[in-house]
Amino acid sequence: MAARARKTATATGTGRGEGRGGGGDRVAPARRPEVRLPPLAPYEGGLEADGDFDGLAFLGADLAGQAGPGARFMDCALTDCVLDEAELGRARFIDSVLTRVRGVGTDLGGATLRDVEVVDARLGGTQLHGAGLERVVVRGGKIDYLNLRQARLTDVVFEGCVLAEPDFGGARLTRVEFRDCALRRADLTGVTLKDVDLRGASELDVAKGLDRLAGAVISTAQLLDLAPVFAAHLGVRVLD
Numbered sequence: 001m002a003a004r005a006r007k008t009a010t011a012t013g014t015g016r017g018e019g020r021g022g023g024g025d026r027v028a029p030a031r032r033p034e035v036r037l038p039p040l041a042p043y044e045g046g047l048e049a050d051g052d053f054d055g056l057a058f059l060g061a062d063l064a065g066q067a068g069p070g071a072r073f074m075d076c077a078l079t080d081c082v083l084d085e086a087e088l089g090r091a092r093f094i095d096s097v098l099t100r101v102r103g104v105g106t107d108l109g110g111a112t113l114r115d116v117e118v119v120d121a122r123l124g125g126t127q128l129h130g131a132g133l134e135r136v137v138v139r140g141g142k143i144d145y146l147n148l149r150q151a152r153l154t155d156v157v158f159e160g161c162v163l164a165e166p167d168f169g170g171a172r173l174t175r176v177e178f179r180d181c182a183l184r185r186a187d188l189t190g191v192t193l194k195d196v197d198l199r200g201a202s203e204l205d206v207a208k209g210l211d212r213l214a215g216a217v218i219s220t221a222q223l224l225d226l227a228p229v230f231a232a233h234l235g236v237r238v239l240d
Contacts, residue, residue, distance in 0.1 A: 128146065
């Protein structure tokens with residue numbers, strides 16, 4: 001790498017931000033949620049289709065297999081809840097905090113998450129296809145096989161977490177940051193990126209869609225790590 005190489009590089013290879021991200025060396029930061037929960041009332045019931053949950057605390061609730069499509073959670077805290085195969089398609093989470101939730105096969109297809117914090121979650125096979133995420137922080141925890149196909153992510157931060165084999169196929173990411181986040185075997189097929197900052201990712205492993213990285217910013221070290229993958233994608237043989 002030439003001595004004049006920039007400390008950061010746009011994925012277009014121009015170094016001037018002329019791809020979809022634009023803005024030269026500047027990357028528009030994600031706007032984080034500012035969740036201030038009011039005093040919450042304890043809730044011991046279950047999910048309901050189109051249910052309206054406002055100002056409630058779900059503490060250690062076992063919601064496995066329950067159905068609450070179209071439910072609305074406003075100013076709610078879900079703590080230590082079990083969400084195995086819970087049906088929450090088209091649900092809305094607004095000004096809410098989800099802490100140490102866990103589950104496999106949780107269906108949140110088409111859901112809306114706005115001004116939400118997800119902390120230390122342990123999830124597998126979560127369905128968020130077609131969902132809309134705006135001002136969301138995912139901090140800590142591990143999420144395996146996250147399905148974000150055709151989702152819209154705006155002002156989202158993944159921080160100190162592990163995303164194993166996430167599927168971003170066809171999704172639109174705007175002002176998304178990965179900070180100390182392990183991104184393993186990510187599928188970026190058909191994705192559209194704008195002001196996506198990957199420099200803080202502790203691991204950056206792209207399994208598919210390497211050609212869709214335009215609009216993202218990576219570090220020089222990450223560029224060197226990805227060089228063999230870029231070369232293989234371009235059909236370049238590298239011989240010593």
